[in-house]
Amino acid sequence: MSALRKAHELFVCTKTVLPFVRPMIAGSWRRCATARVSCDDRRLPPARMGADELADYRAQHPLAPVLPVFDALLRDPADDCGHVFAISDAGGTLLWVRGRTGALDRAERMNFAEGVGWSESSAGTNAPGTALVLRQPVQVFSAEHYNEVVHPWSCSAAPIRDPGSGRIVGVVDITGDESAASPYALALVRAAAVAAETELIGRGKKTRPGVRIRALGRDEAVLEVDGHVRTLSPRHSEILVVLALAQGGRSAGRLAVDLSEVDLGMSTVRAEMSRLRAVLGDELLDSRPYALCRPVSADFTVMSTLLAEGRVHDAMAIYDGPLLPSSEAPFVREHRTALEQQLRGAVLASGDARLLRRWVSAGWGAADVTAWQALATQLPRGSAAHGAAAARARGLVDEPA
Incomplete structure (x- = not known):
């Protein structure tokens, strides 16, 4: 048995990683074991x-x-x-x-x-x-x-x-x-x-120009197609976010699950898609499965790409707030939470006082105790700014639940 096979067997049996196993592989093995x-x-x-x-x-x-x-x-x-x-x-x-x-x-x-x-x-x-x-x-x-x-x-x-x-x-x-x-x-x-x-x-x-979507920090997405701008209804905004993020489109049944925790019914989804098609046109919205027919640039997908590339300042600059903040659609809610957690984690990990200050100055980060504490540690001790940040962190900890 090769050394690598022995290392694999040891990990499977004991979750122990031998030193010569590449970190990339060790990380993957751990993810697999956890899953x-x-x-x-x-x-x-x-x-x-x-x-x-x-x-x-x-x-x-x-x-x-x-x-x-x-x-x-x-x-x-x-x-x-x-x-x-x-x-x-x-x-x-x-x-x-x-x-x-x-x-x-x-x-x-x-x-x-x-x-x-x-x-x-x-x-x-x-x-x-x-x-x-x-x-x-x-x-x-x-x-x-x-x-x-x-x-x-x-x-x-x-x-x-x-x-x-x-x-x-x-x-x-x-x-x-x-x-x-x-x-x-x-x-x-x-x-x-x-x-x-x-x-x-x-x-x-x-091909023709793509489609731009803005849905961060707003309950009604703004859609720009060929220079024409329109604001969509909350439900159509949710559908557009799903289709912009979904790989390969969505069936009516899958959309029903994405949009509501209660059974919408495929007939309801199809009726909603017909209304959306009347707004967007056949050249933009396809069916079987439902999908956007043209390239899409959305503020929420651009932001994810920036975070993946480590460009936290750029990601923070386009983050106008949570994704469709009032939406209760399960798919939107999941991605809204994931996006905010990714940004928050990147800001905290950066140790950058400017990013931390921008985070706690926004409505979504104003009550973030950890961020206030992190900001205080990055400011000069004895400075008024340090004292204010530390005091705010203590105040949030002492606030009654």
């Missing part, structure tokens, strides 16, 4: 959609037009080495898996196939799934995979970003023997991702 991901072949990743549904989904996916780019760059190198290459969506579902018949057959035996979910939470540590979590190129070698059934394989993957919004729209991956985790393989998937992004830029210039 109770299977570490053996008892549960392979599930198929997320059938052939017909997959065909419809792929036809509408933003990476469909650039599939020839991946074929041109990866087909020959993969075939020459007996590898397969795959393109997934932003949720880890494999959309296209290409390679010679023998390589495809071997990959399918571990359920590495089109329509199957290979997110980290479904399949354990693997290059495409872990690249989505870390938002960066990843290589996984042999027993670094969390699920033992994948130990004979190695892989390299790189995320692909939409040039307009900066959001990750998918991952390109090479999977095969040990050489699939070589520096050459990593450079190849990186080059393929960059080439795809460049092609998306070129295609974007040939």
Whole structure:
């Protein structure tokens, strides 16, 4: 048994990480253990959609037009080495898996196939799934995979970003023997991702301008299309936020769950979507599934991208308040909380007095004890500003519940 396999077995049994295990892999193993991901072949990743549904989904996916780019760059190198290459969506579902018949057959035996979910939470540590979590190129070698059934394989993957919004729209991956985790393989998937992004830029210039949405700090989203600005109703604002964030669109049933904790009924959702289509027009809103037909730039997605890139000052500058603050839609509420927690965590971790002061000066941060305490520690002791911040923190602690 190799040292890496022994390290994997030790972690599975005792949650102990040996020193030579790469930190990136150790972090992934811990996430998998916490999520109770299977570490053996008892549960392979599930198929997320059938052939017909997959065909419809792929036809509408933003990476469909650039599939020839991946074929041109990866087909020959993969075939020459007996590898397969795959393109997934932003949720880890494999959309296209290409390679010679023998390589495809071997990959399918571990359920590495089109329509199957290979997110980290479904399949354990693997290059495409872990690249989505870390938002960066990843290589996984042999027993670094969390699920033992994948130990004979190695892989390299790189995320692909939409040039307009900066959001990750998918991952390109090479999977095969040990050489699939070589520096050459990593450079190849990186080059393929960059080439795809460049092609998306070129295609974007040939299409009509995108759509801008502002929904931070307001209960009614503002939509700008082709220079025309309109304010949407609260319900239409919620739907627009869901469609802007959802990968691959939403069915009527899924929208009903996203929008309310009580059963809206699909007929109610369809009626609401008909009213929204009357406002937006067929050229902007598609159906089966419901999806926005044009590139979207939203203040809340831009802010998430800025935080992911460590640009906390820029993220704070566009944060006008919580996402649709009065909305009770479960999907909106979840993303509103997550976005505010991400920003708050970044501000606290920054140790930047200017960011902390801006946070506590806003309505959403005025009662944040931890932020006031952090601000006090960053100000010169004995200064009036330090005394005021410390006093405010003490006052909040002493306030009756």
